[in-house]
Amino acid sequence: MCGIVAGVTQRNIVPMLLDGLKRLEYRGYDSCGVAVLQQGAPRRVRTLARVRALETDVTAEALDGSTGVAHTRWATHGVPAIDNAHPIFSRDEIAVVHNGIIENYEELRESLREQGYVFNSQTDTEVIAHLIHSHYCGDLLAAVHNTTRVLRGAYAIAVICRDEPRRVIGARQGSPLVVGLGDDSAFLASDTFALANCARRFIYLEDGDIADIVHGEVRIIDPDGHEVARDIRAVAKHEDDAELGAYRHYMQKEIFEQPLAVARTAGHVHSLDTEPFGNAAPEMLTGIERVLMLGCGTSHYAALTARGWFERLAGVTAHAEISSEFRYRDHVKERGTLVVPISQSGETADTLAALRYAQSMGEALTLTICNVAASAMVRQSRWAFITQAGPEIGVASTKAFTTQLAALFLLALTIGRRRGRISDDEAVVYLRQLAGLPDALRSVLAREPQIMAWAEELHGKENALFLGRGLHFPIALEGALKLKEISYIHAEGYPAGELKHGPLALVTDAMPVMVTAPNDVLLDKLKSNVQEVCARGGQLYVIADADTQFTSSPGMRVIQMPAYYGPLSPVLHVIAFQLLAYHVACLRGTDVDKPRNLAKSVTVE
Known part of the structure; x- marks a missing residue:
């Protein structure tokens, strides 16, 4: 992984490929490259630097062609190195870019070696390139189709061939790939x-689909080789949302966009007569006895927060499961369960x-909460609620998180x-x-100057603890995640009541302890936990509601x-913790929008 752009045009495609890579930088990457068919052969330029450096190198190499593929890579198989950067070639005839992981690449590689293929990279992608070459007999579509039959794992690929200069083939299985339709061109991304x-109309490929683009014309075949029709959808532009404007980083911009994003997400619910979940209500929601939420990372913390809302407001049992763990456990189906994937x-x-997996176990009531209306998860679910966060470019999620919370509260x-x-x-009040x-x-955003002053004190630290109780325990987890993601400070979130069960051993006058302190029924309990930190000389940073009677003092x-x-x-x-992480990272000089080793959209296991 991480980003693919490819296509066939009537003019030089290189500027379009580079523009697409720039737009995919938000996903995170450690190398990038471009290949085009030029003067009867594939030519490529690859770099371990950013896309802007690739652009300079491409100009110096005079890369020019109407058919090409491009990629931003986040290393999985093979370290970040030029030989491992995409596009990957097979005998200077086939060029491939690939997102995903091929699980059976080792056995395929041995078989290809026996056929005389030499491997120049450590990637699983090179297996795909050589397989396509081995199957090629004048028809690139047939070669890709035969290759996909033996691949096991997840992939989205785009392929060009020396002998078919106006053709690009794309295929997907478990990793997203779309076809974009222009006036006189067609693309994959x-x-x-x-x-x-480049495009306003799109075809969202299904798992197993192969897209054949020839001279800007597109046809789709299924895994059995039969031509199939897929819907063409128009997608509105989001250029204003995607422009950085006066902000220093996209993350900063997206933090400050949260009031508007939350207003958009919940703004259509004006009265008790509004049904925010459309055809999922009222009949279906009336019989719900249990909510099972699935998510990773920040989305999992949204689920943990919402667990308390479902128990308190809806009176139903609620579970928040880490997706990567849930699918490998034995699932017990229960009557009246609503499965809510969050992404x-x-x-x-x-x-x-x-x-x-939940659907395979018989769970039929599924409702996805997501920011992308045409995504695979939305299409897989029976119902969906689309948040209105707009494009989120920064790898560390901010407005996606708060709009997920708004959606879950509504649910x-x-x-x-x-x-x-x-x-x-009561509903009117809520x-x-x-x-x-x-x-x-x-x-809360107006308190940024105070948070910046905290960042001045904290940016030299290498460890931090975050504490919260009740609904705010997941906010402590999210605050710690944001700090570690973008500043690279080791941070951990804990329920404040767990201090004496281990974490208190870490507290010294060198350990900053961040506390989220709402004026709720657990305030007195939280104050006792804060005193435990004070007694050990810990340095406290407390985000406290009005009337909680927390006051600044030495050590607090x-x-x-x-x-x-x-x-x-x-x-x-959580807004305060987002701002804190952002300003600490700025002072430490990290790449805020594209933190090391992380990708925005994690499309491999």
């Missing part, structure tokens, strides 16, 4: 955003696999009303709180938040 300047991209490999509220757990009067959330978020810094915001309080507190 990992997502529609990569082709924002920013809707292509997260582990969550998509967990959803399919808990809707189920609670349908089950008679929440009265109409809806008013949700409607006022964007203004409350803006008030306090930022006063707005008044307690009820069950939606976690959404406010």
